[in-house]
Amino acid sequence: MNLSFDNTEIAFKGKSNSELNRAYYLFKLIGNPFLVKVGDVMTNLAIGAGIPIGWAIKGNIFKQFCGGETISECARATKILDAGGIGTILDYSVEGKESEADFDATKEETLRTIRTAHNNVHIPFCVFKVTGVARFSLLEKVNDGIPLSDAEVEEWQRVRTRVDEICALAHDTGTPVFIDAEDSWIQNAIDGLTNEMMEKYNRDEFIVYNTIQLYRHDRLDFLKKSHQTARQLGYKSAFKLVRGAYMEKERARALEKGYQDPIQPNKEASDRDFDLALEYCVEHIEDIAICCGSHNEASSSKLARLLDEKGIARNDRRVYFAQLFGMSDHISFNLAHEGYNVAKYVPYGPIKEVIPYLIRRAKENTSVKGQTGRELSLIIKERERRKKA
Template identity: 50%
Template sequence: MISNSLFDNTKTAFRLKSDSELERAYFLFKMISKEPLVKIGTAVTKFALNINLPVEGLIRSTVFDHFCGGVSETDCMATVEKLSDVGVCSVLDFSVEGKEEEKYFDSAAAKVIELTQFAKNKKTMPFSVFKPTGFGRFKLLQKVTEKQDLTEAETLEWQKLEARYDQVSKVAHDCNIRLLIDGEESWMQDAADDLCEKMMEKYNKEKAIVFNTLQCYRWDRLDYMKKMHRRAKEKGYKLGFKIVRGAYMEKENERAAEKGYKTPICESKKATDDNFNEIMKYIMDNLIDIQLFVGTHNELSNYLAMEMMEEKGISKSDNHIWFGQLFGMSDHITFNLGAEGYNVTKYIPFGPVKDVMPYLIRRAEENTSVAGQTSRELTLLKKEKKRRKL
């Protein structure tokens, strides 16, 4: 029987945090809980970095070190080893965003290849990851999604984008490292989905190497997955899916209203939760064909996944099912799952401080918009501070 108080264990949750790190975490989440402060803070930070004020040290010692593993993969290794000691695996994520030139796309692909080879002989680094817009221009992916004709130059650009997908997928296959491909905005996602499916057909013959991401706040994702499952069975390859709720809700709803089309987002939080849980159940019912990465900070969905596994007699360490949370968040879920023997990972962003700022700003804004998340973090941090005093 799964205990519904498992995630209340703060001793296990914060076992890797020193007293000063605990205080820093409490301070950061207190700041993030106040929306005006987040808005002012992000604006001031962007401005300071743009005019090259010497603020990197301050950023590094506060928000960066809390949410990121370091400036390079070598820098992250101390964290990776600490996590490994308590039964938690790591996914290193080179989180440089917003670059739009071919040279940056080439270097991003080279970095993912390097990280995949780096992870090859490390048991606690079973995944690599990238974003579609890390490998090609957003507008190009959008144009292909909208089925617009490409110019000769764009056709060449698209071929290069596809080649990057293929190179990275091949290396992942050869290294036996699973490759997670993130989901982004719906108006460019079809092109990214099609590329991902192509890679699955090519490299997932024996088992899931390439994983796509299903953003479950989109009401069409269950249907999309079922159709994809049928195609995969017909053609004889396996599927891998990371399921998340999604990170672009406000932007999606605003664009739908502005352009006058039906929003791709579920009508309510409950509908999103139901969709997430239904997609998870479908995958659990079809583990022979599909591997699952449960990427969520929602406690109830994690409990539900554990209950489904217990009901179906699936071992906690079954390699078809993985859990994951972001570094610096939901330690009460990650470390308690790890202590119980489940396959669980921390997504660890890294990269030069200035280049990782767009990622960090997005994290802060997301935490501000999910009020329950931040207040839960604060409650648990407060509880652990009290426990240590006693």
């Protein structure tokens, strides 16, 4: 197998010259740690003071990393991705809400994404975060087994009903749904709900996917145990494998509260467990479906190689690769070009509400020790190729 992610012509086929230039200036800007820090502080201050800043964001960072403000505005992103053989995963990225009305609204919006996917073959999955439909401090209590008040028991029942409604519609429409992984101190509560949903809705098909964060040192073991339990109870396992997005926060909290850091000792350990998880899932592919949610080239190549070695068809519906919109197009488009299943999260929502998501993306693309980031190097390479052509 000769899989290469270097073909920038394939990677940026969907981008016009002006879009490529916009991406170039944006990644140059967010490559600067000082500017990102200042931008983060200023944005939070502006939001706190009620200053409308949507106009400043909409034309650049929002356009790079989000599909739009509504489902219908994402149609353009879906079309571009589909032209490269890539599916869309509509991701309603509103975060930090805490009222019952907001939780109901997020549930309704997630149901709309499922109905949209049901009518559109270019949308292979849906996704949601449990914190979008539940109060964070309630999840913490459930996580730690702290007794709930009568009102909280009712509140928890409403959370369970929302999650069940989403998974039931996913099941009835045959639309697989990812449940994102979050902070370790609420993850037991999320896992409990997810396992319940898997047991209920994964009897015949891979519908509900749990997310496994391999930057945690206990998760490879958790993955194997989840699979064994599913086998014993007679349902199918489906996992989205990721490294994990909240490392600094996890480490800082563990240090502050004086418990063992849940994160692996170093990057190599996260990489090792991620690749071992890929191997385990492919070895047990008869009753496991996976989505490799990663921008890591070595892991993506590894999974592609494993499929070919085991004689698993590249378009086998049990195996998907996924990246985030606006990032790692060189992986997504080249994998799809080679016939593998690929989809991208397309985040959307009102601009002001998706700012925490955008700040995470900016920080992720900030350069370390002044090095040019991977995204920027690829954009520079493609700009030069186009100039010569």
